[in-house]
Amino acid sequence: MGEVIPLRWLKFEKSVAKAIKGGQHYMKLTEIQAMSRDLGIQSDTEVFTMLHFYHDLGTIIYFGGDDNTNRYLQDMVILDPQWLIDIFKRIITVIPCQQQWATLKTKWRRLKEEGILEDCLIDHMWHDLLPQKPALLSLMEMFDLLCPRIDATEGNASQAYYVPACLQPCTDERMNQTLTGNRKNTTFYIDFLGFLPDGLFYRLLVHAARWSQQQSGEEPKLFYRYGNFCLDDEHNFQLKMETTKPVCIKVTISKTPVISPVGMRDRGNIRDAQPDPKASTSVQTFLADALNELTETWIHGIRFEFSIACPCNALHPPSEVSRCYHLIPLEECLNKTKIRCNEQQVWVTTEVFKSWFQETAVDDSLEDTRTISDVELLQLAEEVGIQWKNVGVYLGLKACHIFAINSDYAMTEDKAFNMLIQWRQRLSRVANARHLLGKALMKCNLVSLAEKIQDSVWAVT
Structure with a gap:
């Protein structure tokens, strides 16, 4: 103004x-x-x-x-921004049957029923804009309105796209069974603390579709408020938007079951297994990065944290489970041996939750008991720069705490320093602090800074 x-x-x-x-x-x-x-x-x-x-x-x-x-x-x-909206609307709107060309009816049906848009249908809808087609498709991909589809048979990007706005509810009960049928699945939640816009979920769904196709080369199965993705040859993961309290996204990681050739119709011959902790960590890290990117560049102010369903939910009668269902922060489960459930006034041990993720335990005989001084953290803050948010995520800080730091301080160095101070204060023990910090820096490709921390280059003698 x-x-x-x-x-x-x-x-x-x-x-x-x-x-x-x-x-x-x-x-x-x-x-x-x-x-x-x-x-x-x-x-x-x-x-x-x-x-x-x-x-x-x-x-x-x-x-x-x-x-x-x-x-x-x-x-x-x-x-003219309104013109662009109208052009996008041609793609994400299925026109009435009587207006569809007979030669393209199968393409229209696929868009309506599966949310898959083929390139020839784009040419038909944008027949007057073909020279601008690459730029318009790039804009739609930037806004996550489209996601290129990988052809699993060829391993290349086929001339087709997923359209989140056209996804239909999942009616295949076999899909739903993957969420509940195996007790060995790793299941955690992304709790949005009361507010989860549909648009944010579908943008995350598009990010997951891109990432999973890069990881495995396999097609995802996308539906209304639900997606099933292949992570690698041995693992799948699912994202499901939960609209009941608490408002959250349910994340389920499952290991591909091994089926015995004898009696394949018998569920008892399917051997389920616990997912590899590295797979769980990989999915959680991807989701944290994607959500941090979306909340920073698109929808500011959205807060979220990774959580798990409190085991005490099983203590409630079936009729009361939905009313009493609650979550506990995953960060606390990974950093403490037990946490207190205030709903049932009980202590919950965390060994099982720690086993879901890689490197949750450190050999005590190899403990590094060197402390990290304020001077070292200040030096690191000056060099880490705009990467401080990513480092904070890998150190396990909640998104709400990172958002608060970003709002409270103007200078990047001050933001980075206060993030590091908060992390150090939240450590359950001093031992191996350098290892944890160095590991987080390595994940952000800050190799030289990780080496300086490990070698105590900035330590005051």
């Missing part, structure tokens, strides 16, 4: 309005630069600054710039 802008920018704004009125809804970057020069804007740097200014105001849409390597987005400036 009250910001002073050059008069030539206002002339640019009027030129854009005139172009829209004349039926021009987008321009190439070279056309924008030519128009800007006619208005007295000679510097490309000023052109980019102006485009990002009007993008932030919502007047135009431009995702180009030095930090974006997508050449299609670099070259396209949307003059």
